[in-house]
Amino acid sequence: MRFLAPVFAAALVLVLSACNAQIPGQESERMGIAPLLTSEQAFDDQTFAQPQVARVTHVDLDLAMDFDAKTIGGTATLDVLAADDATEIVLDSNGLQIASIADEAGNALEYEMGEMEEGKGAPLTVQLPATKLERPADLPEGELANTHRIVVTYTSAPDAEALQWLSPEQTAGGEHPFVFSQGQAINNRTWIPTQDSPGIRQTWEATVTAPEPLNIVMSGVVEGDPEAAGEGRRAFTFVMDKPVPPYLIAIAAGNIEFAELGPRSGVWAEPEVLEAAAEEVGDTEEMIDAGEKLFGEYRWGRYDMIVLPPAFPYGGMENPVMTFLTPTFIAGDRSNNGLIAHELAHSWSGNLTTYSSWRDGWLNEGVTSYIESRITEEVYGKARAEQEYALSYASLAEGIEQAGADNPNTAMRTPDEISPFDTQGVAIYDKGTVFLKTVENIVGREKFDAWLTSWFDRHAFQPVTSEMMLADMRENLVQGDEELEERLMLDEWVYGTGLPENAWKPSAEAFAAVDSAAAAYAADGTLPGADAWSKWTAAEQRRFLEELPEELTAEQLAALDSTLGLSKTGNNEVLFLWLEAALRNEYQPAVPQAEAFLGRVGRNKFVAPLFAALNGTDWGKPIAQRIYADTRGGYHAYTRSNVDAMLGYEGEAEAAES
Structure with missing residues (x-):
């Protein structure tokens, strides 16, 4: 540098x-x-x-x-x-x-x-x-x-590395090839x-x-x-x-077709996926209206999306006027539409104002995650937004606990001594969300919204830095109020590690019933009834599964699956959490389903942790190697690089030597 x-x-x-x-x-x-x-x-x-x-x-x-x-x-x-x-x-x-x-x-x-x-x-x-x-x-x-x-x-x-070329067999239709790009970060x-x-x-x-x-x-x-x-x-x-x-x-x-959603939005997908995709993103126009109501004009004209084949390594990518989406978000009930809210939110933070350096990743993702929560609240209600915030806060707290509160990887702005790509994801996404939520609650929502909207207006289509945002906050939000400056702890949030003491905590009521059920299960194995489980939101189901004990017996796992129907869920976020718990506890009945899941999904968020769960035990290591040898060719280079390093994959070298 x-x-x-x-x-x-x-x-x-x-x-x-x-x-x-x-x-x-x-x-x-x-x-x-x-x-x-x-x-x-x-x-x-x-x-x-x-x-x-x-x-x-x-x-x-x-x-x-x-x-x-x-x-x-x-x-x-x-x-x-x-x-x-x-x-x-x-x-x-x-x-x-x-x-x-x-x-x-x-x-x-x-x-x-x-x-x-x-x-x-x-x-x-x-x-x-x-x-x-x-x-x-x-x-x-x-x-x-x-x-x-x-x-x-x-x-x-x-x-x-930016281009993923798929054979016809890797597409839903099975007749035509497909290609897509993924440019972020430096591809x-x-x-x-x-x-x-x-x-x-x-x-x-x-x-x-x-x-x-x-x-x-x-x-x-x-x-x-x-x-x-x-x-x-x-x-x-x-x-x-x-x-x-x-x-x-x-x-x-690829062999893709278009479905119109509204006057300025639509979705592309393979014909076999198009109907389900269009139904899943049916709230898009309402989300655009919500974003404009909150933070000003949508300046990009159209907001179209494409649902890509499963090899796409991310949940979504905020490419202007054409958001790229993983098919794994399709659940049939719009329960994973926080993904759409997030990628749309990038139309203000990330695309309209963009970090000048990768070391300021939170300026894109953290601000966007905060706006996502606000759009979610407008469209789906306060309760759902509070649950999503509680999940984000819990993820941040867990990540900091695992890394250590003084770990430089937990700073929102990546310090010079480490790679910007080594910063913890929770520090970029969740810590940024909690930071802005904290500021909002200290200064008041009306004042905060006016400032954030003006930030986007002042820096539209321009690069920005952390120092610029903090200076703007001080000039237009703090305005010389020394007591407010002290309460906000701005520098500690952006440049410091760990979780600042003024962090705005989620509502205790957000998951009160779920946390009570999770505590009961941890104490004596009492499971929520199937009827109660079916009425929980996807966020509530995720919360319960995330609170499961690390160690579970085969009998406990069998009971979880038979009572809650986990292996039959249509929500990939919930299914992933079930498979991760099963694999880390060497649950053999889950292996065929995990193998099928890893064969049809290329999203790194799911693939890498499942292989890590397998690779973490002597029982799972050979299973991981066997499955990966079959599925590796269908993954994007980003996903492959993560799993290759984890498994010490040498398949290509061995093939060359032979």
């Missing part, structure tokens, strides 16, 4: 003004160039880019999908804003196969691919063209002054040559071809209908005229 510190100290570039360049096919003008932050907290140590010297402001992709080769290739035309004395621009690459780099007229430009760094890729340094584009009219004197355009011709590698550099850093926001457009009859969706607004591209292919065109962090450029293609 430190090697660029002098450059940052000397950098004069603080904010770049608007550049109104027209996007072909768009009636409205492209939004302005997003500000560039140069404070030390804004520094992103996960990129090779030097944006204070030269940075990408717009990406124009012209690509073709090759399902046989498992590659995407074509050209990326980059608009570059550079300092007067800049002669080169540094891009991020991880496995990109570069064919050529030229200026807009086709004249070759010199470039060099640097040394590979594990997990980060390599710097791609390109000499800037001698010719310059017209200087943006609204760019003030003294800012990065020169604009250039470079054209990179390239192909992604077959093993690009988009495996299929797009750009500066892959959240603080370097870029507008973009793309034309992509795929074989018929596949449909393509992207995290941009589609332009017209697909057009014939020859040789049985069709071309799809998309535009994102708002500057976004590069990790939010996303793509998916």
Whole structure:
């Protein structure tokens, strides 16, 4: 990190003004160039880019999908804003196969691919063209002054970590292949040559071809209908005229169809899944209205979603105008729709205002989780929201207890001495939620809501940092009130470890009946009746299962399953908790169901813990190895990397040696 510190100290570039360049096919003008932050907290140590010297402001992709080769290739035309004395621009690459780099007229430009760094890729340094584009009219004197355009011709590698290529057999229909991308955190550099850093926001457009009859969706607004591209292919065109962090450029293609939900929302899915998916997300328009009521205008136009095949490694990904979703959230009763509320909430926190550095993960996820709870309260009622908050608080408390209250991994802003990707998930999501809930209850909801809405308005489509949010809180919320400042404990929350003493505790009534039932079971094995269990919410069922004793006998597990019908539940969150309890206690009857579950689900939240439960006992280790050998090929690279490390997987190496 430190090697660029002098450059940052000397950098004069603080904010770049608007550049109104027209996007072909768009009636409205492209939004302005997003500000560039140069404070030390804004520094992103996960990129090779030097944006204070030269940075990408717009990406124009012209690509073709090759399902046989498992590659995407074509050209990326980059608009570059550079300092007067800049002669080169540094891009991020991880496995990109570069064919050529030229200026807009086709004249070759010199470039060099640097040394590979594990997990980060390599710097791609390109000499800037001698010719310059017209200087943006609204760019003030003294800012990065020169604009250039470079054209990179390239192909992604077959093993690009951002792209998951599925065979027809891995889809619901079983007839056509499928591909989807997952850019966050730093994977988009495996299929797009750009500066892959959240603080370097870029507008973009793309034309992509795929074989018929596949449909393509992207995290941009589609332009017209697909057009014939020859040789049985069709071309799809998309535009994102708002500057976004590069990790939010996303793509998916397969045999998918669309169902309209409301005037500005809809869902894509394979035909076999579409009806169930549309029913499950039927509250989406109401959620959008709730978000606007709480925190201001929804600025993205449409809110569409795609339910992906099970290999998708996350619950959801907040790609603008096209949220990516796991099918595992479909329960038939909308009980897991907190996921939709969460991804929608990113339309304000994460997408509208985005952390400049991965060390500020809570600014995206913690703030979003708080907004999720508020949307949940508006749509589903206070009781459900309080239960979700209680689960979040319990998860945070447990995570801190396991890690230790002084563990740097429990700080919301990741300290410099550790990787930003080592911070505990509960510190990014749950601690951020509890922090904002605490502030809300100290200052009052009306005052807090007005401040948070104004925060989004002041920093819309801009990168932000922890220091910026704390300064904004002090100026516009604390307003010099020393007693309030002391009560809020702002710095301790953001930079400190553990759980601050002023944390707002959940209502004791949220799970009163469930906690009483859990205590009774722990004391003498008394189970809630099947009728009572069926009337509990999914959150209440999860709470009970999370409170089960760590050690259970085969007889106890059999009774739990037969009385509560756990192995027959349609809610994957509940099913996962049952399987985890069964596997950690060496319950053989659960193995076939766990094997089937791990064979159809690729969500890391479920897969990694179940393999960990198996791998934690001598009984389970060979079972884990056997199941993983069969299921590994269907998992996304993110899920594979986690389980590979856990199991010491050497299957590929052994295959190569043989």
